[in-house]
Amino acid sequence: MPEDLKIDRRTLLKTAVSAGAAAAAPAVLAADANAVRWSEVHDVVIAGAGGAGLAAAVMAGSISKDVVVLEKTQDVGGNTRLADAFNAVDPAVQKPLGIEDSPELHARQMLETGRWCADPKLVETVATGAPRALAWLKELGVRFEPGVYQVYGSLWPRTHSPSEPEGSGYIRPLLFKCRELGVSIRTGTKVLRVIRNGLEGPVLGVEAERMNGRRLFIRARRGVVVATGGFGANAELVGRFAPRLGHLRSTNLPGTTGDLIAPLEDIGAAAVGMDFFQLLPGSAEDGRFIGAASTVERMIFVNRAGERFIAEDSPSSKLSAAVLAQPGGIAFPVLDANGYSAMRTLSRAMFDRALMRGDAFEANSIPELASLLQIPAEALVATVEAYNEAVETGHDPVGRRAVVLMHRIARRPFYGAKVTMCVNCTLGGIAITPRAEVLDRHGRVIPRLYAAGEVTGGVHGANYMGGNALSDVFTFGRIAGENAVQEPFA
Numbered sequence: 510m511p512e513d514l515k516i517d518r519r520t521l522l523k524t525a526v527s528a529g530a531a532a533a534a535p536a537v538l539a540a541d542a543n544a545v546r547w548s549e550v551h552d553v554v555i556a557g558a559g560g561a562g563l564a565a566a567v568m569a570g571s572i573s574k575d576v577v578v579l580e581k582t583q584d585v586g587g588n589t590r591l592a593d594a595f596n597a598v599d600p601a602v603q604k605p606l607g608i609e610d611s612p613e614l615h616a617r618q619m620l621e622t623g624r625w626c627a628d629p630k631l632v633e634t635v636a637t638g639a640p641r642a643l644a645w646l647k648e649l650g651v652r653f654e655p656g657v658y659q660v661y662g663s664l665w666p667r668t669h670s671p672s673e674p675e676g677s678g679y680i681r682p683l684l685f686k687c688r689e690l691g692v693s694i695r696t697g698t699k700v701l702r703v704i705r706n707g708l709e710g711p712v713l714g715v716e717a718e719r720m721n722g723r724r725l726f727i728r729a730r731r732g733v734v735v736a737t738g739g740f741g742a743n744a745e746l747v748g749r750f751a752p753r754l755g756h757l758r759s760t761n762l763p764g765t766t767g768d769l770i771a772p773l774e775d776i777g778a779a780a781v782g783m784d785f786f787q788l789l790p791g792s793a794e795d796g797r798f799i800g801a802a803s804t805v806e807r808m809i810f811v812n813r814a815g816e817r818f819i820a821e822d823s824p825s826s827k828l829s830a831a832v833l834a835q836p837g838g839i840a841f842p843v844l845d846a847n848g849y850s851a852m853r854t855l856s857r858a859m860f861d862r863a864l865m866r867g868d869a870f871e872a873n874s875i876p877e878l879a880s881l882l883q884i885p886a887e888a889l890v891a892t893v894e895a896y897n898e899a900v901e902t903g904h905d906p907v908g909r910r911a912v913v914l915m916h917r918i919a920r921r922p923f924y925g926a927k928v929t930m931c932v933n934c935t936l937g938g939i940a941i942t943p944r945a946e947v948l949d950r951h952g953r954v955i956p957r958l959y960a961a962g963e964v965t966g967g968v969h970g971a972n973y974m975g976g977n978a979l980s981d982v983f984t985f986g987r988i989a990g991e992n993a994v995q996e997p998f999a
Contacts, residue, residue: 512844522767532621532882533791533826535955537820538869543706544999545704545713545714545726546726547714547726547727548725548726548727549725549727549728550727550728550729550730551575551576551727551728551729551730552569552575552576552729552730552731552994553569553573553575553576553577553729553731553732553733553734553990553993553994554577554579554714554727554729554733554734555569555576555577555578555579555713555733555734555990556579556694556700556703556715556731556733556734556735556736556737556769557578557579557580557587557700557735557736557737557962557964558578558579558580558585558586558587558694558737559585559586559587559589559685559736559738559962559982560586560587560588560592560679560680560979560983560986561736561961561962561963561964561982561985561989562578562580562587562734562736562737562961562986563578563586563680563683563684563687563961563986563987564961564982564983564986564987564990565583565641565734565736565959565961565986565987565989565990565993566578566683566687566690566692566694566990567629567649567683567686567687567690567692567987567990568986568987568989568990568991568994569692569734569990569991569993570686570687570690570691570692570990571690571992572991572994572995573731573994574690574691575730576690576692576693576994577692577693577694577695578687578692578693578694578695578729579695579698579699579700579715579717579727580694580695580696580697580698581698581699581700581737581764581768582695582696582697582762582764583696583697584696584790585680585684585694585696586680587738587762587765588738588739588741588761588762588765588963589680589979589982590677590762590967591760591761591762591798591855592679592855592978592979593670593671593674593854593855593856594660594663594668594669594670594803594853594880594975594976594978594979595639595643595646595668595669595670595976595979595983596610596615596639596660596663596667596668596669596974596975596976596977596979596980597639597640597642597643597667597669597980597982598610598612598614598615598636598639598640598667599640599643599657599667599669602656602657603657603666603667606656607658607706608657608664608665608666608667610635610665610666610667612636612637612639612640613636614665615636615665615667616629616632616633616635616636616637618664618665618974619632619636619969619970619974619977620632620942620970622664622824622825622826622969622970622972622973622974623969623970623971623972623973624717624826624970624971624972625970625972626782626785626971627884627967627968627969627970628967628968630942630943631892631941631943631967631968632968634943634944634984634985634988635843635968635977635980635981635984635985637743637933638980638985638987638988639980639983639984640735640982641984641987642980642983642984642987643669644802645983645987646679646682646983648684648948649683649685650682651671651677651678651679651682652671652672653669653670653671653672653678654669654670654671654672654853657669658670658804658806658851658853659805659806659822659912659913660803660804660805660975660976661789661790661802661803661805661825661828661975662787662789662824662825662973662974662975662976663805663823663974663975663976663977664822664974666912667976668975668976669707670853670854670855671854673854674853674854674855674857674858678854679979680750685738692902696721697719697720698717698718698719698725699717699718699768700715700716700717700735700737700768701715701716701717701718701768701772701943702715702716702772702775702776703715703735703769703772703773703776703958704716704726704731704776705776705955705958708776708777710777710956710980711956711957711958711999712725712729712732712733712776712954712955712956712958713728713729713957713959713999714727714729714733714846715727715729715733724910724943725754728958730998730999731957731993731994731995731996731997731998731999732957732958732959732992732993732994732996733946733957733958733959733992733993734959734960734961734989735769735773735939735947735958735959735960735961735964736769736960736961736962736964736986736989736994737767737769737962738764738765738767738963738964739761739765739767739934739935739938739963740765740766740767740770740935741759741760741761741765741786741932741933741934741935741963742761742762742763742764742765742766743765743766743767744756744759746766746767747759747786747932747935750783750784750786750937751786751806754786754788754932755932757788757796757929757932758791758792758795758796758821758929758931758932759796759931759932759933760789760796760797760798760932760933761932762930763914765963767935767938767964769964770938770939773932773939773947773960776904776955777949777950777951777955778940778948778950778955778958779939779940779948779949779950779952780937780939780966781934781937781938781940781942781966781967782937782938782967782971783937783966783972784937784972785936785937785966785969785970785972786932786934786935786936787825787826787829787934787936787937787969787972787973788825788827788829788930788931788932788933789930789933789934790802790832790840790842790928790929790930790931791918791928791929791930791931791933792863792866792868792926792927792928792929793839793868793927793928793929794868794927795868796929796931797859797863797868798859798931798933799856799859799860799862799863799868799869799926799928800852800855800856800858800859800860800863801842801844801856801860801863801924801925801926801928802842802885802928803852803853803856804819804844804848804851804852804856805821805822805851805913806822806912806913806914806915806916807844807845807848807916807918808821808842808843808844808848808850808918809821809842809843809844809892809893809896809918810828810832810840810841810842810891811840811841811843811884811892812835812836812839812840812841812884813835813836813837813839813884814884814885814888815879815884815885815887815888815889815891815892816892816906817892817896818831818835818840818903818907819831819832819907820907820908820909820910821888821909821913822909822910822912822913823908824972824974825972825973825974825975826971826972827845829930830971832928832929832930833929833930834964835947837929838929838930839927839928839929840928840929841882841884841925841926841927841928842925842926842928843878843893843918843923843924843925844918844923844925845891845917845918845919845920845921845922845923845924845954846920846921846922846923846924847916847920848916848918848924849922849924850962860924860926861921863926868926868927869924869925869926869968870882870924870925870926871920871922871923871924872922872923872924872925873888873921873923873947874921874923875889875893875923876889876890878923878924878925879891881925882925882926882927893918896917896918897917897919899914900916900917900961901913901917902913934969934973934978935963936966936968936969936971936972936973937966937971938960938963938964938965938966939960939964939965939966940965940966940967941960941961941965941967941985942954943988944959944988944992945959945960945961945985945988945989945992946958946959946992947959947960955975957993957996957999959990959992959993960985960989961982961985961986961988961989962981962982962985962986963978963981963982965981965985968981968985969981
């Protein structure tokens with residue numbers, strides 16, 4: 510069995526008892542599967558209507574007119590509605606800006622950031638597939654803001670953001686295309702389990718439940734795609750795999766609870782990297798993403814003493830550890846009017862809301878900002894002056910690289926916020942192949958079963974590059990839908 514698929518008994522047991530999912534029925538064995546009374550039959554059944562599920566639906570719906578998407582909440586979009594940063598190599602945009610990049614560099618940085626715990630083949634699939642996904646999204650009508658930038662934790666300026674806020678820039682065109690293709694999308698329909706013909710046979714369909722309690726058994730003639738997201742909003746499950754993180758708030762929508770991971774293990778699927786998580790600065794009050802740290806080259810982090818403590822362009826795992834090591838696990842991003850203007854659409858919308866709630870602050874001077882943030886004014890003034898001098902000299906004593914050491918913090922008004930680290934992405938989940946096929950615990954493909962997005966593991970490893978979540982979501986969502994619909998009729 511490949512090394513990256515080895516799982517100890519403790520991991521399996523911990524996953525199998527996850528909250529909510531544990532209540533699902535066990536695997537349907539051969540005799541029972543033959544006795545299932547199917548409520549309806551479709552070519553492809555997709556669980557989850559987030560970015561990965563909708564991408565799969567568009568690809569499958571382009572070939573078959575009988576594709577159904579089942580979404581447990583009343584809304585489509587999932588956590589993609591809260592995301593905008595999308596990493597993809599794009600020479601046409603990058604080269605005029607003097608940025609040298611390649612899929613090979615992107616893949617190498619992914620492996621290094623993930624501490625070599627990711628599957629290299631999955632990493633290569635994302636790095637080479639993201640540019641194709643970017644072009645595909647543009648064809649669907651996604652409008653991106655000009656240029657590229659380096660989002661928090663991303664290591665390189667290859668990040669794209671749509672011009673519409675809060676993920677609608679992605680979801681609206683995908684949803685429109687699904688409707689154009691005749692894809693059926695049913696909200697308020699939770700998939701409870703995937704039905705397999707024994708532990709060696711193919712997947713047959715799913716059992717789902719409507720909000721009124723009605724159970725449905727839905728047959729998939731070609732394949733099933735699982736795109737139900739991670740479990741970042743399931744504090745109990747997060748704490749089970751990473752006790753040190755169980756107390757942290759989450760940036761995720763409430764429905765991100767990992768319901769299908771344990772039921773998929775029940776039918777033989779392997780889970781990998783379940784103790785790997787990515788954290789993101791969020792409101793110290795409620796965990797909501799506030800956007801202040803999104804544009805790395807125009808902000809600094811300070812602690813309660815008003816001092817910088819980390820190079821802001823460090824990998825996200827190093828940033829997270831540094832913030833959590835500060836008194837109270839609190840940090841303060843500080844930026845000026847130019848930094849505010851440079852925020853991308855989603856980040857600015859979130860930051861404006863934080864200003865209205867009192868989670869972020871605006872001031873006409875650094876001392877005034879320090880007072881609002883309740884940190885020493887003299888120390889913050891000295892820190893900003895030292896940073897501005899580093900910009901002028903091109904050398905940062907804290908270690909920030911020259912490529913993101915370009916902009917002084919000098920133009921009023923000034924902005925700041927009080928943040929802590931929050932659970933943003935769960936990096937472990939169901940093991941897949943580069944074709945998005947689900948693997949069992951022996952490294953074998955489970956016939957007719959595919960998975961994409963945050964429900965999967967092995968793509969990012971032990972850490973995640975900012976902006977890579979959507980690279981993963983759209984790359985593997987497309988692959989899963991395209992391959993599932995091409996399975997022969999069963």
